Amino acid sequence: MSEKRILIASLLKPINDTRMYEKLGLSLSKLKDTHVYVCGFKAPLPAASPGNLSFQPFFSFKRLSMGRVKAQLRFYRLLEEIKPDVLIACTHELLLPCYAYRRKHKVKLIYDVQENYALNLLKQNNYPPLLKQALALGVRSIEKWISPKIHHFLLAERSYADELLFLENRYTVLENKYKPSVSYTSPATPVMIKEKPLRLLYSGTIGEEYGIFEAIALAEKLFQVNNTTTFTIIGYCANKGTLHEIKQRIKEKGYIRLVGGDKLVPHEQIIEEINGSNVGLLPYQPNDSTFRCIPTKLYEYMAHALPILVQQNPLWHSIVKHHQAGISVDFNNIDEQDLTTTLRQTLFYTSSTPENIFWRTEEDKLLQVFHQMNQ
Known part of the structure; x- marks a missing residue:
């Protein structure tokens, strides 16, 4: 043949x-x-x-x-x-x-x-x-x-x-x-953040529609609550205007770092950041183009048992609730004190890593x- x-x-x-x-x-x-x-x-x-x-x-x-x-x-x-x-x-x-x-x-x-x-x-x-x-x-x-x-x-x-x-x-x-690498091992579950410093992560495509500015605003608020909070933005931004605004917004804020931005980032590097974080952000803003889609990073975060803050959306809420993977919030209306308390008191991934996300x-x-x- x-x-x-x-x-x-x-x-x-x-x-x-x-x-x-x-x-x-x-x-x-x-x-x-x-x-x-x-x-x-x-x-x-x-x-x-x-x-x-x-x-x-x-x-x-x-x-x-x-x-x-x-x-x-x-x-x-x-x-x-x-x-x-x-x-x-x-x-x-x-x-x-x-x-x-x-x-x-x-x-x-x-x-x-x-x-x-x-x-x-x-x-x-x-x-x-x-x-x-x-x-x-x-x-x-x-x-x-x-x-x-x-x-x-x-x-x-x-x-x-x-x-x-x-x-x-x-x-x-x-x-x-999620397609795991050869070196992938199932993460320890359940997960609880407790008194650890919050290490926030925004990964993947960087854009206004995907809530990058809402994510930055949340990081700023949580840093005011506890100055051990850090925030990593990793991914590629195709819009030069958006990228310039991000750089201006985070300038002189040492607790926020940008990886990539004007260049593509290897996927392995993103996975490393997921493993080094304890809260993943999905602040997608309501938009007809994304409202019925499941972000790839949602699967990635769950595969690594990363607690997730996800924008209120019936589809995403049902997924994170079913797997005890995170909390649905309105990124435009967050009480940072209440959120910090909830994050530290919630037990995530009580039923281990979901099997149907691979x-x-x-x-x-x-x-x-x-x-x-x-x-």
Whole structure:
């Protein structure tokens, strides 16, 4: 039997991206007689990857530049070179070159829907009103136009099944559950903070919609209650204006530190910070683009038994309550004295680390999709 070639690609995600490489890539590398290629933005190559998995650190350009357009042409030439049997597009921006390639070659096209891109453009404040409407319309038009040619959709959120009407019944939900490293060990539970200094953590994408300024405000309040409080912000911020405002806000506040900001941070470094913290913050502000999504960091925090402060939301509240993982609060209306007392008196993770938050359940579903494709 000849070796099958699977190409997983994203325009902006780094080649060591958690979902693209650690989850999809490593899971698919377990298929017999298969070689997996991961194509993405230039980043350090992961160590000790399997022999049947190769990297194409193909993209390197400024986010707002013509390089972003030229990259799609370069990507098409890469497709002609590798000649994949299965092509997984992890962003809407690669759908057009994938479609062009599919018209000329026998290949099964899979769209890994990591976000509801059109809804994000409409509801988040990254562009002027008219521009974001035009961009959202363009993205949705491309998705609808190409959807009949897509063999299968992978959905990072259950809510997308209701929001994206072009999916029909050709989809599988693969949530962004936690993929533990080889060195991972189950944390000790139950967890109680008691009189320990509060070590607050905000990790992942840094943005206004994700509540970064509310998180900073909370850290400032808790520091006034107890000056042993520290706060770490770790992740990447794509908005230069937001990043500048953050730096101004935390300047001369030694108890707050920023890791990353203008550059991507390796996932292992984020996990190290999770293990060194005792309160994880999820201060997402109410927004239609995130209200029905489960943040990846929620799974990460629970996998490491990190107590969580989560913005009030019925979906998130049900998860943290069921697993005794944290407390739902309104980040815009917090009594810091009461919160400090509650954090120190609450026993978290009384039933150990939840079993249903790990990627292995999603890996089984992913491999089943490919087994069915080969039948």
